[in-house]
Amino acid sequence: MRLSRPFFQLPVLFDVDRLQAEVAALPPEAWVPHPDGLAGNSAARLISAGGGETDSVHGQMLPTPWLAGSPYLRQVLAGFGVVWSRSRLMRLAPGVGVPEHADINYHWHTRVRLHIPVFTRPEVRFHCDGQSVHMAAGEAWIFDNWRRHHVENGAQADRIHLVADTTGTAAFWRFACSEPPPRDQWRTVAWNPAARPRLLTERNARSAVMPxxxxxxxxxxxxxxxxxxxxxxxxxxxxxxxxxxxxxxxxxxxxxxxxxxxxxxxxxxxxxxxxxxxxxxxxxxxxxxxxxxxxxxxxxxxxxxxxxxxxxxxx
Structure with a gap:
């Protein structure tokens, strides 16, 4: 989805310790290679078609067992009040990057990708259309993936982001793209063990022929x-x-x-x-x-x- 500038940081912060604890608790079998075979890139699926081990963007999106066992990740996603499409944890090995590209596929015409860093260091840089940012742990960002972009992990440790795709509601877009208040006034989403939020997931049902x-x-x-x-x-x-x-x-x-x-x-x-x-x-x-x-x-x-x-x- 095209945005008016390369990056927007959303005025919300998350519990880094809780995020990291849930991600660190995932077993090795949760992590699978990148679907395009990019070396050093792997992912753990959180929302997928049928809740299964697939990268398809078609069908009823459902939480996977990995998300079911990560209640704060679920709370984080549900808190945005939007309908989520395919969502994952994406991991970059030390010294590895994502090559420069633009997301031109049909899926991206009406969707944006939210990034919430979980494990990261200042040496990790996200580049989009000539601009570069470091997305710090516990922050939330969106970017214009129609523009050319790439990622560099210059750190000596894995970089792991929660990445989740959505079309967004009007309220989401006002929250994401309006001028933010001072950082000390940003909302902080604390871990709530009693929370049982409803997670909205996409039913990507296609007609046999595009209208x-x-x-x-x-x-x-x-x-x-x-x-x-x-x-x-x-x-x-x-x-x-x-x-x-x-x-x-x-x-x-x-x-x-x-x-x-x-x-x-x-x-x-x-x-x-x-x-x-x-x-x-x-x-x-x-x-x-x-x-x-x-x-x-x-x-x-x-x-x-x-x-x-x-x-x-x-x-």
């Missing part, structure tokens, strides 16, 4: 970001043709939705249109990038839109 209104929203958002890698007549002409292709795609998808609905009838017609747009867009998008993060226009179209147009079955 026309969502396609129009996603494509329109992409179109506002298109820029030229080099300002040449060829690139300008290609950009104009790419724009026309996207406009036509939205119009034709709307007609197919009007004819078949979005419950799954006429899947083949939808797939044929998506495939035709994919083949036409690939060469036209050469030399076109996203203004904010310089990601390739075709790659964003593919990952944010085309890959998600038709599900094998509704979930």
């Amino acid at each position: 026309a209104a969502e396609v129009e929203l996603l494509v329109g958002d992409l179109r506002t970001e298109i820029a030229l890698a080099a300002d040449t007549p060829e690139h300008r002409a290609r950009a104009a043709r790419f724009e026309r292709l996207l406009e036509s795609f939205v119009q034709d998808w709307r007609q197919l939705c009007a004819l078949h609905g979005v419950a799954g009838e006429g899947r083949e017609a939808f797939r044929e249109l998506a495939g035709a747009v994919r083949e036409a867009a690939r060469p036209l998008a050469e030399g076109l990038v996203m203004r904010t993060n310089n990601a390739g226009a075709f790659l964003v179209l593919e990952k944010r839109v085309l890959q998600h147009l038709v599900a094998e079955e509704a979930v």
Whole structure:
């Protein structure tokens, strides 16, 4: 999700000792390798599809056994009053980082990632769009993951953050992005052994076919970001043709939705249109990038839109 600046620190603080005690108590089998195989990166799943050992972002999100055995972590998450999607503890080994990237997948169009550091040291730096911060233990941060960002663990110890994805409520966004009061007036969330808070988790149910209104929203958002890698007549002409292709795609998808609905009838017609747009867009998008993060226009179209147009079955 795009934000108005790279980082926002939320005016709330958590019990570091309790956070660290619960995380340290997790058994070794709670930790699994990063799904992309990044060396030195591992995670413990806290909220996942079905509460299982999966990194899927589709389906009913539920607490895992690791979160069930961590009552303060649950209290921390429930206290924000938002609906949580996939959430994990993410660990970086000493001297390891997360390579620079931008999060362009469909999942991130409407979601932001909350970071609450648990184990960290001043040598750990989070970089986003030319800015760099150290997120201290017990703090809460969000950042604009549409911009290019990376992390460096320059410490001689593991860095572990609680990271949780949400679309957020209006109250959450006011809390997160308004001018904060002085730090000594920030809310502190103490460990409450008697608390049994309700944790809200996402039910990411997809229709078999993406509705026309969502396609129009996603494509329109992409179109506002298109820029030229080099300002040449060829690139300008290609950009104009790419724009026309996207406009036509939205119009034709709307007609197919009007004819078949979005419950799954006429899947083949939808797939044929998506495939035709994919083949036409690939060469036209050469030399076109996203203004904010310089990601390739075709790659964003593919990952944010085309890959998600038709599900094998509704979930």
